[in-house]
């Protein structure tokens with residue numbers, strides 16, 4: 125199966141009112157928690173955790189996006205950085221198992237039942253037309 129990726133914004137504020145927590149951005153804190161938690165994760169060789177500078181949803185910290193070839197890309201905001209790492213990995217497992225990347229709202233972890241910011245269809249399949 126092709127590689128899957130969760131993009132994690134490392135620049136997100138800790139919250140709308142507060143930029144840093146323990147000297148780092150909320151997004152960076154979440155990135156570090158995710159990387160640590162993923163060391164023992166069953167999907168660690170199949171799912172990239174990719175830090176990015178910004179996902180352009182800066183007023184909805186923290187922000188992550190799940191993407192894979194032939195699947196819908198899903199972006200979520202409003203993730204509390206202190207306790208969202210396990211939720212992100214749980215949802216990543218659901219996303220990995222799904223055929224098209226779409227997971228029903230009621231089946232997602234609670235924090236991801238709201239806060240969806242984008243749902244982007246997969247790229248159309250290339251057709252090789254011979255004439």
Ligand code: FES
Nearest residue numbers: 133136179181182
């Ligand atoms: S700072 Fe996180 S989305 Fe822009």
